[in-house]
Amino acid sequence: MDLSRYVRQIPIIGEEGQEKLMKAKVLVVGAGGLGSPVIAYLAAAGIGKLGIVDGDTVEEHNLQRQIIHAGNVGMNKAESAKKFVERLNPEVEVVAYPFDIDPSNVLEIVKEYDVVVSCPDTFKARLVLNDACRILGKPMVHAAILGFEGEATTIVDTPCYRCLYTTFPKVDKTAIAVVGVTAGFFGCIQASEAIKLILGMDVLKGRMLRCDLRTMEFFEIEISTNPDCPVCSGKLRNIYPENYEGECEIVKLDG
DSSP states (O other): OOOGGGTTTHHHHHHHHHHHHHHOEEEEEOOSTTHHHHHHHHHHHTOSEEEEEOOOBOOGGGGGTOGGGTTOTTSBHHHHHHHHHHHHOTTSEEEEEOSOOOTTTHHHHHTTOSEEEEOOSSHHHHHHHHHHHHHHTOOEEEEEEEBTEEEEEEESSSSOHHHHOSOOOOOOGGGOOBOHHHHHHHHHHHHHHHHHHHHTOOOOBTEEEEEETTTTEEEEEEOOOOTTOTTTTTOOOSOOGGGGSTTTOOOOOOO
16 A cells, blocks of 8 residues: 555554545545535545546536536536546546436445435435435435535434425525535535544534635534434335425335
8 A cells, every 4th residue: 555645644644544544435426516625635535435426417607616527518527527536546446426316226326335425406315315324324424505605514323414404495506606615615524524434533413514604604503313303213214206206205104
């Protein structure tokens, strides 16, 4: 194992920590504004295997924030991200999934990874990931942004994303204003949380970090388990498509 690439971080995490990163498998769902810095910094840190899921193609207006796709307009984002990682750090194994995550494929994909980083731009995708991660016992790092504002938390067991929010209206993602630096900032937080999970450090479990970069106000919100959460209660043990229609309310449970 050649550690020369990682010589500046080894004094902090040690060679044992570096070995943990190089054996780790991380799934990044969404190679857009949040996913770009997550993918870049996890690859640079020496994560052993990166899975990248995204069914979209690169468009010119994406490049204001999706910086890993430079020069790849028209290419699938997962494939474009794979090319970026292979140039940045050839030691990282990259698997591109050039399609969207959905109820039909989420369990099969997620089960292969140690940590999931949630970077999609729809509630449906976040909920499918949340539910699959809880069913499979995988930690999930969440972030979401709007303008100069954003939030981040890490879901290890409970509380989960459904404990945090109870309604999930349909949103026209093309109408959401996004400042590029906000995506970069919160994507870096997600990458940091994923690395800390692998190294066994404390993360934002049960805490939501929120920030307004316009005013530079930071604050934390404690998140409690919802006793009626169908996921944290263990009542949901499989992924059913009908639970991700409309406002994504759980309508089908096991038993």
